[in-house]
Amino acid sequence: MRAIILAAGLGLRLQQPAGDQFPKCLLQFDGVTLLERHLQMLDAAGVHDVVLALGFQPELVEAELKRINWPHKVEIVLNPRFDLGSVLTVHTVADAITRGGDVLVMDADVLYDERILSALVAGETVNRLLIDRDFETGDEPVKLCLQGGVPVELRKQLAVGLQYDTIGESVGFFRFREETARRFADIVAGYIDSGRANMPHEEAVRDLLLERSHVFDTADVTGAPWIEIDFPNDVARAASEILTQLRPFISLARQTTS
Template sequence: MRALILAAGRGKRLANHHNQPKCLLEFGGHSLLERHLLILSRLGVQDIAIAVGYQAEQVEQALDRLAFLPRPQTVYNADFNAGSIVSLWSLRDQLRAGGEILLMDADVLYDYRLGQRLLQSPHSNCFLLDRDFEPGEEPVKLCLRKGLLVEFRKQIPAELHYDTIGESVGFFRFAEEMASRLADRCQHYLDQAHQEAPHEEAVRDLLLATPERFGIEDITGLPWIEIDFPEDIQQANNSILPYLQSLEPSAPNANI
């Protein structure tokens, strides 16, 4: 199992509140980056590649200080102001290297059990879905009809019929073949000069082409938050951090 982490973006909506990559924001004495590495290590995932871009040297320095072994590989995306499709494309060699893939956004504060659900899922191509979310244009939504995924996007067509809707956490699991197809799909977007596209569009294309090959794990009730806005930082500290499982190896289960 290989983990790919997207950490190249600038985080423009937090520009007035920090001048570092979002993955270096700290919660409870640990950066988001360190939390990713601790959780992945606990899950037994040691083959890790990180797409870096904005203030990449700060991420490199943080990795040096953390001294995780084996040291995660970093891949530099010079075009980090473009859409995240470019960051995912920069990891194309890792997507095509064989084996299963975990694809993760770096700017998420989350409980260990989310990663555990993803790894233990019977679905080799898997999304995480949270039914408890605030409606609006910002969440990337997952829609199901009769147990089958029918949409994955921020904007849901008004005519779409579905019986279940939730927010995507931004973590995915892909089988070897699907990971390779994802790299090809990213290449297609760049060949068509669509560098501004979010990486979710490439994932969506694969989903809609073969929906029967994808499944979900419902993680409703488990604590997590994506850090996009200043208010997310406050909510993360006040409403998410207190309910996370400890990162210490011998920690007991959280009581939620």
């Protein structure tokens, strides 16, 4: 199983002061960056094949990798046009997506409980989505809608009259089987070829789901704390509401120097 962590973006909505911007995966909570938390939990889950898709200030992320001293090699792929949509970042890692085996595609800007990753990686080869039914309505969450257990929508804005029996927020992590990952890469390439490089990669996932050519199961992670960090108030909520519910982490760098 291979994990692809998307960490290329500018993070403009965080409203960091000019000159002080840095990749969101380097946000620290209790002295541990989001990147290190990702790597530690992947390691605990037995996922050691990691590809990191970078763009904005990659040297800062590479320095953090050295500081962490994670015991496995991390493959780094650069997207020089990180100012465009995340679908282009996914396209830059197409080789890793189609290399074989199950693939995890994960946003880097998520603070989450280990139960969420456990639900994603459990079992043999499978296509899997994660849904949190306890979510705040509004325009920002990416909604996942199911009808009889089958995904019928994955979007922030739902069409009027859409029929579904379950709705929740999609956690920004997806799992694809080998053949499904190849089809996903093809769809992403179609976005680039048709001039839609400014789109979010979730749109390509949506196209894949609505083709109905690959069966997906859905793991319900309702009750497991997590937050995607896009805005300044998300940082505050992550520290005050989410972090307090998570198992304490000890930095790998701190362990090796103690």
